[in-house]
Structures are given as structure tokens and as C-alpha cells.
Amino acid sequence: MKLYDYLVVGSGLFGATFAYEAAKRGKRVKVIEKRDHIAGNIYTKEVDGIQVHQYGAHIFHTSNKEIWDYVNHFADFNRYTNSPIANYNGEIYNMPFNMNTFNKMWGVQTPAEAQAKIDEQRQEMAGKEPTNLEEQAISLIGRDIYEKLVKGYTEKQWGQKATDLPAFIIRRLPVRLTYDNNYFNDTYQGIPIGGYTQIVEKMLASDLIDVETGVDFFDKKNEYLKQYPKIIFTGMIDQFFDYQLGELEYRSLRFETEEINVDNYQGNAVVNYTDAKTPFTRVIEHKHFEFGKGDKDKTVVTKEYPQAWHRGDEPYYPVNNSINNGLYKKYQKLSESVPNVVFGGRLGQYRYYDMHQVIHAALVTVSQEFNEK
Ligand code: FDA
Secondary structure (H helix, E strand, O other): OOOOOOOEEOOHHHHHHHHHHHOOOOOOEEEEEEOOOHHHHHOOOEEEEOEOOOOOOOOHHHHHHHHHHHOOOOOOOOOOOOOEEEEEEOOEEOOOOOOOHHHHOOOOHHHHHHHHHHHHHOOOOOOOOOHHHHHHHHHOOOOHHHHHHHHHHHHHOOOOOHOOOHHHHHHOOOOOOOOOOOOOOOEEEEOOOOHHHHHHHHOOOOOOEEEEEEOHHOOHHHHHHOOOOEEOOOOOHHHOOOOOOOOOEEEEEEEEEEEOOOOOOOOOOEEEEEOOOOOOEEEEEEEHHHOOOOOOOOOEEEEEEEEEOOOOOOOOOEEOOOEEEHHHHHHHHHHOOOOOEEEOOOHOOOOOOOOOHHHHHHHHHHHHOOOOO
């Protein structure tokens, strides 16, 4: 058998960044991936000349110049700015909450008028301590915006009534008193021209890296542990330990993707459905991430349905409440019993990471691993 310095489990951004950096330092790396393709959840695939985001809309954004320069090394980015719209029973509102939203909702035109309206609406909760998500949202933004733009979406996302959800889920609701529909406040933002998969392909292109897809670590866990001096594990930490302390909780998603024979289906990449009746939360029209690139008479749209997670489902979002975070801490302690395994990424570290954050986390692991500052 060929000798490797590292086994990397999972070819998402964390695993790929680690493998790339290790190979740069002359290390030999084996990457195994249980899916039949590389790139984890940032995987994109071309359909009708359109880059389709297979696991949900991915928009790269960061204020960290180093990370922006790093990722631009692997792809050129376009100037895409995330400006989702909300559809509430056929009424269209701009997101995030800004002067366009307030003008549509209340007819107000100036920031002072909007602020006065928000203050009036928040009066409903004056002097009361919010005890659940509904009360918290009303105390921050008032009832009109809560009812039309927060309630239905949040209830679908969590599969629970807003009055049964804890207040802390919404710590703040960003309000912008300018006519600015840019969702993110970050300095840099864009979509890689030609899709995300190329980034991971380039990261894994070294002769020192071998990649095998369709291989599940758990099929040969004990062999791998004996065979490899060091393992970077980006799968689920509770599964690694055979759920011996209990199961961590996740939310899952179901994606329904279809090709439609029109040039332009919804006029925007991301439309949130904020009413309770519509069963999906978002519709993504992929060609708008690339300003209409692709076939002129075709488009590809994906509906996103939030779901409860059960073993075997894709674990998209960790549910970071105090119970799960407490359990994760115990698994973290248990991981000290396997010093040759490093747990990384959103599943290994049981936390939601945006792409720029997961690259940063992988680079921190690299500097720890190679004793670099
Ligand atoms: P990731 O899940 O990508 O990779 C882990 C890999 O390990 C997977 O390929 C998995 O198959 C593999 N694996 C797991 N267990 C294994 C086993 N036992 N054996 C072998 N392989 C195994 N971020 C952002 O910046 N902007 C955005 O717009 C979005 N949008 C977004 C939408 C949705 C719906 C989600 C769920 C997430 C986002 N993100 C995002 C976050 C982004 O997806 C995230 O930062 C990275 O994918 C995390 O990379 P990881 O490598 O940690 O995990």
C-alpha cells in the first residue's frame, strides 16, 4: 500500500483546504468522500449552460481580505450581490429589511418616517420581556413585518410554532434605513465564474493527493485508524463515536430541482416564500447567479423544503441550542481519546460555518498541525 501522511475524510471546503495546504508542505494525502462527487455542499454542476448549486444557494461573502485573496486564487468571481426578495401571498418585498421594504409595507418615504413607524409597532411589547420567538421579533421590528416576513418562514424553517421557539434564535433583526437591498454587509462578495466545484478540483489537483469518491469512512473505520498516522475527519462527530453519548440534532432540507422551458422564471436568484401555506421556504433560479448565462429558452429552479433530520438524512444545519452544544462539548472531550484524529468543518465541529469561515478554520488547523504562527 502507498504510504500517506494524512487521510482526509470528506472533500468539502474544510477537507480540501487542509489537503491542499498539506500537499503544499510536501505531505502525501489520501482523500475519501462518501458521495459520488467532490466539493461537499458547495458542489455545482452544469445543466443547460447554467451552474446549478446542488445543495442550496451558495454566495461567497467575506470582509477578510486574506480569505478573499485565497479563494480568488482558485477561481475568478463575478460581482453578484445577494438581494433576495420575499413573496408573501403574492406581495413582493425587498430583503433585508430596508427602506424599500418599509415603503412597500407602510408607504413611508424617509428614514425618520420609517423609524417612527417601527417604534410605534414595537410599542406592543413595551416593558415586557420576550418569552418566545414571536414576542422577541415583535419587540425588535413590530407586528406587520413579523407577520408577513418572519413568522411563516421561521415556522417552516424550524418545523415549530414561533410561540414555541425560544426568543434567543432571533437575537437581532438587521434594519437598514437606506434604500440598499444588498443582503450582506461584507466588503467582498461574488459567485465563482464557472461554479464552485472547480475550486475544490484545483485544491485537490496535486500529485501528492489521491482522491476516492463513493467511499464511506465507517465501512473500514478501524482499518483506517490503524493504517494512517493522522486523520482529518469532517463527517459527523457523534457518528464517529457511534453515537455513544447520544445523537446531536440537525435540520435537514429536501431540494426539488426542475428544468423549465422559459428564459426567466422569477427574475431573481433567490425568492423567499414567507407565508405559512407554501410548503417550501425558497425558490432558487440558478442562472441569475451568473446574470442570465446559459441557454436562452431554459432555466433551472430549485425549491427548498426544510425537514426534520433522522439518521441517514443529510445533516444540513446543526441545531446549536444549549442541550446540543453541551452534548457536543462531551464529544469534544471524548475526541481527546483519539489524538491522531482532528475533527473539522461544520459536522466535525458541530457549528454552522459560512464558506469563508470554514476556509479560515481549516487554515487555523493547518497552522496548528504544522506548528506555524
Ligand atoms: P461539507 O458538508 O461541505 O463537506 C463534508 C464532506 O464530508 C461531504 O462531502 C460529506 O459527504 C463528506 N462525508 C461526511 N461523512 C463522511 C464519511 N463517513 N465518509 C466519507 N465522507 C464523508 N455558506 C456561505 O458562505 N454562503 C452561502 O450562501 C451558503 N449557503 C448555504 C446553503 C445551505 C443550504 C447550506 C446547508 C450551507 C450553506 N453555506 C453557505 C455553508 C457552506 O455550505 C459550508 O460553509 C461548507 O460547505 C462547509 O464545508 P465542510 O467541508 O465543513 O462541509
